[in-house]
Amino acid sequence: MSETNPLQINLPRLKASLLELSNIGFNPNDKGIYRSGFTHADMEARRWLMAQAEQEGFFSEMDGAGNVWLGLGELDQPAVVVGSHLDSVPAGGIFDGSLGVMAGFEILRTVKEHNLELKHPLRVLGTAEEEGRFGGMFGVQAVVGGLTPEWILSAHDADGIYLADAMREQGLDPMAALDAAWPKEKMKAYLELHIEQGPVLDTEGIPLGVVEGISGVFKWIVHLKGKADHAGTAPMNMRSDAFMGLADFAHEIQRIIDEDGTDKSRITVGKVELKPGYPHTVPGEAIFTIVGRDMSEQVMEELAEACERTLRAIARRHRLHFEYDQVSWLGPSYCTPSIIDLMEKKAKARGWSYQRMPSGAGHDVQFFADITDAGLIFIPSVNGVSHAPDEWSHWHHVEMGANLLLDCVLEKAC
């Protein structure tokens, strides 16, 4: 195959398979997909995909963690793995996760129908419970050997259903998830295609994103405590208004990013509770979240330090008591530079524009970077929407993404 006339995936076939998959767990009332991890619909989708693959002569199996593996070629050499997740959030869309798995399946089909000779076997991975019913990233952590028995036994969903019980109900032995770990030396690369789930590519009119990594994230719960006064009798200058402290902080967020962050920094106040929360009462307490992100852990530390310094000053100014609880701190993870280079090279060879970018959301790929060469391709999400029934990506972008993935797979496998 020449660079000037590269192999192409079959878009009508990929589209038909994606749409067929989207019937599983579809709710006609809200048009959403309901395939949360280890629900009947989730398992039905996995069995459907395995049956499809077997029918077409591919290898297929489900590992102990519920991950689906499809394949072509013996594991006498390290495998090139293409994957993403098969589960969905409740009321999700048809592309999130499914796109990457079905693009992998389409690549298997393309390779097979062109009788390409492979130096390395191909494997397609549909991971289990990525979206978070039981905490998320379960299947991929099983593959990279990150699970513990304690983890498996303690995980439960928001309704109090234990992961172990949900797995048993689906005929799976929870402890068998520990056997799903893949020997590091048997993987040559992990490649993933996913929708961006953000507005950047769509807004800027760029069809492809080459992801540099998953930004690190910290979450704080902040408590500002002042004094709840009568909104009529307390003069403005005698108040200790906790909400005004919060508002002053929010006003400083852009300055904090300008001074201590990067263009990849994000600081978000997403949840606010005021007490007592009456229109005619000066808020005595404000409890709110801060979620900060960046691609550099040092920048994350500088942003956190700036948030704390700013809040301390604001608390003094408004006579508030300030405290915060750092609920979580996850450092950034990086895609493998050689894979990033490969993706850029292949996009250029096709003459397609692309953007190097961080991912602000977590993806299966982030766990593979520790054990193999790993990379992630984004295609645009219309209006940046995902995790909703109106999640959409244009089919010509699906085709471009799958073809770029194909080019990279062939480079690594042939």
Place this chain on the structure above:
Amino acid sequence: MSETNPLQINLPRLKASLLELSNIGFNPNDKGIYRSGFTHADMEARRWLMAQAEQEGFFSEMDGAGNVWLGLGELDQPAVVVGSHLDSVPAGGIFDGSLGVMAGFEILRTVKEHNLELKHPLRVLGTAEEEGRFGGMFGVQAVVGGLTPEWILSAHDADGIYLADAMREQGLDPMAALDAAWPKEKMKAYLELHIEQGPVLDTEGIPLGVVEGISGVFKWIVHLKGKADHAGTAPMNMRSDAFMGLADFAHEIQRIIDEDGTDKSRITVGKVELKPGYPHTVPGEAIFTIVGRDMSEQVMEELAEACERTLRAIARRHRLHFEYDQVSWLGPSYCTPSIIDLMEKKAKARGWSYQRMPSGAGHDVQFFADITDAGLIFIPSVNGVSHAPDEWSHWHHVEMGANLLLDCVLEKAC
């Protein structure tokens, strides 16, 4: 009686009566007073006060609205009325309302024991349901003729209990409240003593407030609508963050007051709801209240106009949809200038410092200014606290307030 050696109320007697009253509806668990309008405790307090007055030879009656009237002297001349409310908020303090009624009773006792000759009869009024169980200001509106049958029949509390049923349960005929209207020509003046319920006098160390009026108040419910994005994938400059719009507005409140308000202006954001309200999601909607106050209706209008202009600009800047609902608009009400002058003159004669000030909270007095000469005296609330068990006012301030009230009553009645 000379100005240099004026008559004094009897503080130990006033204190003993106030403390006795505070046993009615007292909850030993939270130390709060529970005498919401037309509860058993509220009615017990009214009957107790009437029995006290009758026992000492004063006139006593309950009108059709549940207001208690105590008196000295025949109504052959317009009466000087001293009043406040006898009901409390749930978990209230011992001074709010009760102070003014019991100070009036103490003045009756003082006048009687000194055998003072009155040109005008004295009446002490303990109003019903001022605090708002059924909307508030019920008793005083009955006295000034402001009730309608529709109002009486439609009023209900937060538990869905109708005012009419609550009154019937206490042996009152709800429609008899319409007969409680006092003939305008039979009132010479209405004078009230109340705790400030705010921090100004306590903070500034001034023992007395001469109230100029009740500030007008408007209440808005504002809706800013942007777009709920993933807090990781949406860059700061591509967001339509409704909370950031609210924070920008809050940041402008002091400027709005500086530019368009007065030192009596108050603008408060007391209640905030973010949607969806998740830490990892950019807030797509912010619904919040604005309560604005001033002593001038024109200033209120300018403040409201400035709030709207500011919000429109902020909405454009953050790409938000902005709308608001003006839930209420009540103009300011003013105490009678001659009564304000009288209170100032009497305070000066005693050598006491005082401050002219607005009231940011509503009081019975505001309804009397339309039918008679009316005025209100404040004493300090420790730390500005009221509507709570730890509401407190120092006894020496109680004594000063009651004596200033006495001086004004005697000036009008003798």
